[in-house]
Amino acid sequence: xxxxxxxxxxxxxxxxxxxxxxxxxxxxxxxxxxxxxxxxxxxxxxxxxxxxxxxxxxxxxxxxxxxxxxxxxxxxxxxxxxxxxxxxxxxxxxxxxxxxxxxxxxxxxxxxxxxxxxxxxxxxxxxxxxxxxxxxxxxxxxxxxxxxxxxxxxxxxxxxxxxxxxxxxxxxxxxxxxxxxxxxxxxxxxxxxxxxxxxxxxxxxxxxxxxxxxxxxxxxxxxxxxxxxxx
Numbered sequence: 153x154x155x156x157x158x159x160x161x162x163x164x165x166x167x168x169x170x171x172x173x174x175x176x177x178x179x180x181x182x183x184x185x186x187x188x189x190x191x192x193x194x195x196x197x198x199x200x201x202x203x204x205x206x207x208x209x210x211x212x213x214x215x216x217x218x219x220x221x222x223x224x225x226x227x228x229x230x231x232x233x234x235x236x237x238x239x240x241x242x243x244x245x246x247x248x249x250x251x252x253x254x255x256x257x258x259x260x261x262x263x264x265x266x267x268x269x270x271x272x273x274x275x276x277x278x279x280x281x282x283x284x285x286x287x288x289x290x291x292x293x294x295x296x297x298x299x300x301x302x303x304x305x306x307x308x309x310x311x312x313x314x315x316x317x318x319x320x321x322x323x324x325x326x327x328x329x330x331x332x333x334x335x336x337x338x339x340x341x342x343x344x345x346x347x348x349x350x351x352x353x354x355x356x357x358x359x360x361x362x363x364x365x366x367x368x369x370x371x372x373x374x375x376x377x378x379x380x381x382x383x
Contacts (some may be wrong), residue, residue: 154267154305157260167249168257175227175261175312182223183269186216210342217334220262224312225327227258228319251320252313252369259312263305270301296347303354307337310361317368333357 162168190212197204231254238247274297311330318326337357343349366376 153302154260154264157309158264162257162260168253171231171249171254171257172261172264174230175258176265178223178227179220179262179265182219183216186212186219189215213338213341214335217338218331221315221327221331221334224258224262224315225319228255228316231258251316255313255316256309256369258316259309260305262312263308266308267301267305270297270304274298274301292347293345296351299351300341300354303351303358304337307333307354307358307361310358310365313365313369314361333361 158172162172190208193208193211194205197208199205231251235247235249235251235254238249274294278294311334314326315330318324318330337354340350340353
């Protein structure tokens with residue numbers, strides 16, 4: 153599905169490809185910074201204190217989420233300046249791409265890079281040594297991880313639309329809602345290996361975020377019905 157989004161909505165437009173790559177770069181920088189801080193915190197702590205290590209893991213996840221959203225805001229500011237420059241350079245005084253389109257493409261960029269790193273970690277685990285579930289653990293680890301990766305890609309796409317809309321119209325509660333949803337999805341991963349506790353809430357939030365982003369983008373129930381009926 154993520155490859156389909158890129159292929160049918162982004163790949164044919166060079167400007168959208170640039171925005172996507174830049175968005176992926178911003179997400180990567182946020183990950184590197186949060187990983188560095190978490191690594192320093194772990195090295196500076198007592199590795200024998202399991203409670204402390206678990207607390208540091210939770211702190212690392214929450215801090216990473218907040219840093220990702222901070223970089224999403226910085227990327228919005230950068231794209232807003234880019235639009236002003238494009239308008240100044242255009243002959244008709246109009247930007248070749250709207251802020252809503254930028255929000256969508258930037259969200260896809262965040263999501264694709266997030267999914268790519270998730271898949272890299274999965275493939276690294278799949279190389280062994282060992283067999284999944286050999287000690288009685290769930291054998292659905294790779295399958296559920298794939299579904300979780302997919303939902304995160306879509307969520308980042310919808311969060312990008314919601315976040316940019318909130319910044320554009322100064323609706324800070326929309327930005328706060330994105331941060332809360334991101335923290336909730338990331339926090340639900342601590343329910344694993346009870347995968348129902350992470351997958352079900354994540355997909356419910358994805359459905360809610362998709363409907364919300366659709367309405368903010370100008371969609372309506374009538375348009376959706378026409379699309380489903382191919383009218």
